Amino acid sequence: xxxxxxxxxxxxxxxxxxxxxxxxxxxxxxxxxxxxxxxxxxxxxxxxxxxxxxxxxxxxxxxxxxxxxxxxxxxxxxxxxxxxxxxxxxxxxxxxxxxxxxxxxxxxxxxxxxxxxxxxxxxxxxxxxxxxxxxxxxxxxxxxxxxxxxxxxxxxxxxxxxxxxxxxxxxxxxxxxxxxxxxxxxxxxxxxxxxxxxxxxxxxxxxxxxxxxxxxxxxxxxxxxxxxxxxxxxxxxxxxxxxxxxxxxxxxxxxxxxxxxxxxxxxxxxxxxxxxxxxxxxxxxxxxxxxxxxxxxxxxxxxxxxxxxxxxxxxxxxxxxxxxxxxxxxxxxxxxxxxxxxxxxxxxxxxxxxxxxxxxxxxxxxxxxxxxxxxxxxxxxxxxxxxxxxxxxxxxxxxxxxxxxxxxxxxxxxxxxxxxxxxxxxxxxxxxxxxxxxxxxx
Amino acid sequence: xxxxxxxxxxxxxxxxxxxxxxxxxxxxxxxxxxxxxxxxxxxxxxxxxxxxxxxxxxxxxxxxxxxxxxxxxxxxxxxxxxxxxxxxxxxxxxxxxxxxxxxxxxxxxxxxxxxxxxxxxxxxxxxxxxxxxxxxxxxxxxxxxxxxxxxxxxxxxxxxxxxxxxxxxxxxxxxxxxxxxxxxxxxxxxxxxxxxxxxxxxxxxxxxxxxxxxxxxxxxxxxxxxxxxxxxxxxxxxxxxxxxxx
Numbered sequence: 268x269x270x271x272x273x274x275x276x277x278x279x280x281x282x283x284x285x286x287x288x289x290x291x292x293x294x295x296x297x298x299x300x301x302x303x304x305x306x307x308x309x310x311x312x313x314x315x316x317x318x319x320x321x322x323x324x325x326x327x328x329x330x331x332x333x334x335x336x337x338x339x340x341x342x343x344x345x346x347x348x349x350x351x352x353x354x355x356x357x358x359x360x361x362x363x364x365x366x367x368x369x370x371x372x373x374x375x376x377x378x379x380x381x382x383x384x385x386x387x388x389x390x391x392x393x394x395x396x397x398x399x400x401x402x403x404x405x406x407x408x409x410x411x412x413x414x415x416x417x418x419x420x421x422x423x424x425x426x427x428x429x430x431x432x433x434x435x436x437x438x439x440x441x442x443x444x445x446x447x448x449x450x451x452x453x454x455x456x457x458x459x460x461x462x463x464x465x466x467x468x469x470x471x472x473x474x475x476x477x478x479x480x481x482x483x484x485x486x487x488x489x490x491x492x493x494x495x496x497x498x499x500x501x502x503x504x505x506x507x508x509x510x511x512x513x514x515x516x517x518x519x520x521x522x523x524x525x526x527x528x529x530x531x532x533x534x535x536x537x538x539x540x541x542x543x544x545x546x547x548x549x550x551x552x553x554x555x556x557x558x559x560x561x562x563x564x565x566x567x568x569x570x571x572x573x574x575x576x577x578x579x580x581x582x583x584x585x586x587x588x589x590x591x592x593x594x595x596x597x598x599x600x601x602x603x604x605x606x607x608x609x610x611x612x613x614x615x616x617x618x619x620x621x622x623x624x625x626x627x628x629x630x631x632x633x634x635x636x637x638x639x640x641x642x643x644x645x646x647x648x649x650x651x652x653x654x655x656x657x658x659x660x661x662x663x664x665x666x667x668x669x670x671x672x673x674x675x676x677x678x679x680x681x682x683x684x685x686x687x688x689x690x691x692x693x694x695x696x697x698x699x700x701x702x703x704x705x706x707x708x709x
Numbered sequence: 710x711x712x713x714x715x716x717x718x719x720x721x722x723x724x725x726x727x728x729x730x731x732x733x734x735x736x737x738x739x740x741x742x743x744x745x746x747x748x749x750x751x752x753x754x755x756x757x758x759x760x761x762x763x764x765x766x767x768x769x770x771x772x773x774x775x776x777x778x779x780x781x782x783x784x785x786x787x788x789x790x791x792x793x794x795x796x797x798x799x800x801x802x803x804x805x806x807x808x809x810x811x812x813x814x815x816x817x818x819x820x821x822x823x824x825x826x827x828x829x830x831x832x833x834x835x836x837x838x839x840x841x842x843x844x845x846x847x848x849x850x851x852x853x854x855x856x857x858x859x860x861x862x863x864x865x866x867x868x869x870x871x872x873x874x875x876x877x878x879x880x881x882x883x884x885x886x887x888x889x890x891x892x893x894x895x896x897x898x899x900x901x902x903x904x905x906x907x908x909x910x911x912x913x914x915x916x917x918x919x920x921x922x923x924x925x926x927x928x929x930x931x932x933x934x935x936x937x938x939x940x941x942x943x944x945x946x947x948x949x950x951x952x953x954x955x
Contacts, residue, residue, distance in 0.1 A: 310721050310771070311827070314813035315804040319943075326913060327947065330801045330846065333725020377731065381752055392753035394746065397738065405735055412734025423908030425732065426725035426847045430908045437909025518818060607910050608890035 270295045301666045316648040321347045329427040336427040337370040338628030346635040347433045349622025359435040365590045368583040373414035374629035375576040378692045380407035387469045471570040476667045480540035490548040492627040501530040507625035510634045526659040533659035536631025538575035553582035570690045617643030654693045713762040716748035720768030726793035726848045762787040769795040769802040770831045783837040788860045791833040794846035798917040799951025802830040846915035869899040877903035891936045896922040914948045
C-alpha cells in the first residue's frame, strides 16, 4: 500500500436531495478523517409545530420533503391518529397503501434513472444522456410522469398531497378515476420490463460490509410498508411506540442531521434493509427480478440498494394494480369522504395524547411522534428521518471502502465515494445537503 | 442564436418545486431544448459558477451562509426568479419566526444548538432584488412555464392579483365556509386554479396575499360564519409570517 496522501472535500454532493459534503483525509496511506457532513440549513420543523393543531401537522410536515411528501403525510397522519385515538377504516388503509406505492415507485424511478444511472453509464448527469440514450431518458420521464399523474388522480398531486388527511380522504376516486389509474399503471408494465432489462446490464461496484438492517416487520404475509413492528437483522423486534429505543439518536457536530445506532455502531434503513428482512413476502414478479439481478438476503453490498429499489418498483407496481382492481370490483364507500377542518368546531373529539407513526418511505423507515394537549394542540413533535439513521452507517462504509481503493486515481476514489453515498439515496432536506472534493499532497 | 443559460439553486426548502419540473414528463425535454441548464445540483454534477441569464431560486434564506450565497448568485444572474412559496413569501419556514431563535434551536438540537447558526426566515426578495415570482407550495407548472418564457424574452410577468375565490367559483366548488370551515381563499392570490379546494381541502394561503386584500369583506365572512379571528390569523401565519418583514 502506498504511503499516499489523499484529501477529499466534496462540497455540495450533487444528484442527491439536499446539501451535504464528503470529507476524506488520508495521510501516509492511513485514513485519518472520513465524514459525511450534513450542511443543510436546519429548518426546525419540530420546533415550529408546537402550538399548532394536530390536524394541521400533515399539511406542514409534508413540506419537510418534496420527494417523500406522501410518506411524510402518511407518517404524520398515523402519529396524529394514534395521539387522538382514531382508527382508520379498512378502505382508508388500502388507499393509503396505494398512495405509498405510488410514491415509492416515483422516488425509486427518479433515483435509479436520473441520479444513479449517469454514474454507471460514465457521465455527469442525465443531461448528456438526452443525446446518447434518448430512449432511456424518455422512458424515465414517462414513468415518472405516470407516477405523478396517478397521484394527481388519487390525492390531487404528488408534491404535496391534498386530499389525504387525518381521518381519511377529503375526496375519494370515482369509478372513472379508478379506470384511469388502472390504465396508467398497466400501461407502465412494458416500461418496467425495459427498466429491469437495463438494470441487468448495469455493473455495480463490488464492496461488502456487514451491518445491521432495520425496517418494519410483521406477522402476516404482506411486504410491510405502511404498518408493522420495528425489526432488525440482528433479531431486535419492538413496538413502534418504542422507536426511541430503536434509533438511539445522538447529535454530532459536523452534521445538522442527528445520527442513530441500535445493536452495533450504526445501522442501515431503506430498500435493501426491507429486502433483507422481508424478501420472502415480495410478490412473485418481484421475486423473479430479485433472482435475475442476483439479489439474496442478507445482502451486505450497500451499492445494491439500487437493485433492491428496482425489485420494490416491480412489487409496488403490481400491488398497486391489485389494490385498484379490488376497488374496481368492490365499490368504494363514498360516505367515508370527510370534510377537512371540522375539528375547528369541535366535531372530532380530541384528547391529550402521544402518538407514533412509523412508515416505510422510499429511503427507509420514517418516524413521526406527536404529543398533544387536551385541545389537540401540539406540545411536542419529533421526526426521525431515514437519512439521519443512515448517515452513521454511510461513514462506516466509507471508512472500510476508502482504504480498499487507495490504489486508484483521485478522480476514481472521489467518484466511488460519491456513488456509495448516492446509493443510499440520501434525502438531506428531510434530515435537516451533500459533496466538492479537493486533493492535496499527491 | 445562443441558448440562454439557466441555473437552479436551492436554499432552505423541500426541493419539491424543482421536482415539479421533473414531473412535467417528456415535455421537459422541449423546454430543455430551448435553454442551456448549466447548474442544477439536485440532478446534475456539472458545475458552472459563472454568469447565467436566468437564476431560478428555490427556498428561503435562513442562515448567514445563505445570505452570502444568494448575494453571489444575484451578482452573476441576469434575472432572478423566486421559485415557490419558500422563496417568494418565506412559506412554511416562516413559522420559525413565531418563536425566539434561541428557544427553537434549543428545542430541536438541545445543547448542541450552537453548531447550527440560524437567522430569522426571509423570503428571497427580502435579501436581494427579485425580478420574477412563481408563487405556490408547490409551484403550478403552467405558471412557471409562463414566467420562464417572460424571463427569457426579458418582458415582465404579472401574477394574478385577485383572490383564489375567483378561480374556485369558476371551478364550481361548494364554498368551504358553506361547508362549515374557514378557508384563506378570500385573501389569497389566485393562479393555482384553486388546486386544494378542487380536491376537497381548504386554501392555506401558500401563494401569499393579494396586494390589496378585501379585509372588510373577509372579516364579514368570518363573522357571518362565527369563526374565531384568532384561528384565521393563526392559519395565515402558516405561510405568510414573513410578510411582517416586508
